[in-house]
Amino acid sequence: MEMYYKRKGSGKLLLLIHGIGSSHRSWNRIIDGLAAEREVIAIDLPGFGDSKPLPGEVSIGTLADAVTLFLEENNLIGIDAVGSSMGARLVLELVRRGGVLGSVISLDPGGFWRGWEVPFFYHSVRLSAQLVKGLQPVLHQLTGNTISRSLLFAQFSSRPWALPSQVALDELRTFVPTNTFRELLYNLAYGEKQRGLPVGAARQPLVIGWGKQDRVCLPGQANRALRLFPDAKLHWFATSGHFPQLDVPLETTRLILEVTGGIYQPQGKEAPVGVEQNKELSPLLFASIAVMIGLGLLFAFGSSRETQVSV
Secondary structure (H helix, E strand, O other): OOOOEEEEOOOEEEEEEOOOOOOHHHHOOOHHHHHOOEEEEEEOOOOOOOOOOOOOOOOHHHHHHHHHHHHHHOOOOOEEEEEEOHHHHHHHHHHHHOOOEEEEEEEOOOOOOOOOHHHHHHHHHHHHHHHHHHHHHHHHHHHOOHHHHHHHHOOOOOOHHHOOHHHHHHHHHOOOOOHHHHHHHHHHHHOOOOOOOOOOOOOOOEEEEEEOOOOOOOOOHHHHHHHHOOOOEEEEEOOOOOOHHHHOHHHHHHHHHHHHOOOOOOOOOOOOOOHHHHHOOOHHHHHHHHHHHHHHHHHHHHHHHHHHHHO
8 A cells, every 4th residue: 555654753653644635744843843752654645645546435444444554564553643633533443443553642533523513514624625726826825824824724723823824835735625535525524423442442542632622523522532432531732723733733742742652641630521612613713614605605606617618
């Protein structure tokens, strides 16, 4: 199984798996800190970044098969792993299968939404990608501007105006609705539900990290993830959105090194985040979604008209 990957550092091996519409560059804010103590392998999943698409179905199941094959062929079975978003659900699936990974950190995993959260996730992400595709020619200017960068990242970051412009640009360059993206997004929302493990079945340390200001995988979903993976420890990122590696890179680096180094001390018991808190979405997010819906429909309608004219 061929996958592009970036390898850096020395020490205990550590695998990094990005989310949907992203690439190995998603880890750029923390990879140097990790590489100071670990040999890091940041992959591009099939169909993303510089890796070729899978020939058939694209789902969590087929991606888990592909990652397992990649690890087997490169003598990496048992490697510690970190996943982000869709990649976080992917590492949980590999934990469920057993015998593939060592210690695992799952950062804001997808797949634990219910009811209205499903179409909210699907349509907001789909329209965001459609918009970003149309904006590719001017992304450099937009990510360099604090206001437009804040609108583009309002759903994904707790402090989008503080993101370095190059980090924002790297993320959005790959966040486009390719065939792989569209099929995987649909399967994430409406496909097979994530299965879990009984108590005591997880043989290696497992920590699920969640941003308390996540507006993609809403914080109330963390309780559902823990019910499916009762051996996991939950780590709250108090000031982070959906991507802790972007919003709180130092805290994320520390968590990863502590968990994989066997010295992680779980946080004190906190009150669970109720689903009702998920409805407290910020005005900036509502404004951003409204802009994305309008522009996304505009680009989609424009593309449709161009196709009809050309025919």
